Amino acid sequence: MAIEQTIITWIHLLSASIWVGGSIFLGAVLAPLLKKMSLSINERLALMIKTGRRFNKIALPSLIILIATGIYNSHLVLQSPEILFSSSYGAYLITKILLVIALIITFAVHIKIFSKDVEEKIIAKQIPDNELQKLNKKGMILGETTVIISVTILFFAALLNTGI
Numbered sequence: 448m449a450i451e452q453t454i455i456t457w458i459h460l461l462s463a464s465i466w467v468g469g470s471i472f473l474g475a476v477l478a479p480l481l482k483k484m485s486l487s488i489n490e491r492l493a494l495m496i497k498t499g500r501r502f503n504k505i506a507l508p509s510l511i512i513l514i515a516t517g518i519y520n521s522h523l524v525l526q527s528p529e530i531l532f533s534s535s536y537g538a539y540l541i542t543k544i545l546l547v548i549a550l551i552i553t554f555a556v557h558i559k560i561f562s563k564d565v566e567e568k569i570i571a572k573q574i575p576d577n578e579l580q581k582l583n584k585k586g587m588i589l590g591e592t593t594v595i596i597s598v599t600i601l602f603f604a605a606l607l608n609t610g611i
Contacts, residue, residue, distance in 0.1 A: 452523075455516050455519060455520065456516075456520070458512060458516055459512070459513060459516035459517065459520065462509040462510070462512040462513045462516070463509075463513055463601065463604070465505055465506065465509040466506055466509045466510055466513060466597060467594075467597045467598065467601060469502050469505070469506055470506075470590070470593050470594050470597055471594055471598075473495075473498065473499065473502065473590060474590045474591060474593075474594050475594075477495065477498060478495065478587065478590065481494060481495060488576060488579045488580065488583060489569055489570075489572055489574075489579060491583070492569050492579060492582060492583055492586070493566065493569050493570050495586065496561050496565075496566045496569065497566075499557075499561065500566075503558075510550075510551075510554070514547065517543075517547075521540055524536060524607075525537075525540075536607060536610065539603050539606045539607050540603075540607060542603055543600055543603040543604065543607065546596055546599055546600045546603065547600060549596055550593065550596045550597060550600065553589055553592050553593050553596060554593060556589060557586070557589040557590070557593065560582070560585055560586070560589070561582075561586065565582070569582075
């Protein structure tokens with residue numbers, strides 16, 4: 448049983464690394480780099496969307512794996528439902544669950560705003576500059592929100608791990 452739990456924990460941590468590391472890279476490395484390049488806003492947004500779509504091919508499965516392994520890990524600790532409402536572990540877990548829900552909603556909104564249709568319109572230069580600016584701003588806010596929520600979830604995972 449110990450080796451199985453080790454493998455599940457490793458998969459959970461690997462998935463968290465992919466999700467959070469990739470999100471931080473997009474927001475803290477790629478977005479600022481694109482701002483400094485002499486590309487038009489159309490080209491910057493198109494490149495960011497294409498990169499985001501490519502990242503989503505590993506990010507979405509990682510998020511699903513994180514949720515599944517998180518549920519499994521919590522199930523091992525929560526032998527009775529009372530623990531969920533009568534312990535610090537339960538309070539941290541409930542907070543983490545709420546943060547994961549907020550993360551999923553933020554991610555879904557991001558995907559909806561930057562749909563394939565919007566990407567095609569950006570590439571075809573069919574969106575006016577003022578709308579592109581608004582899209583860019585929304586993308587930045589959603590990206591930053593994703594990173595903040597993700598890092599906060601990691602903090603609560605550490606709290607759960609230490610049993611505080």
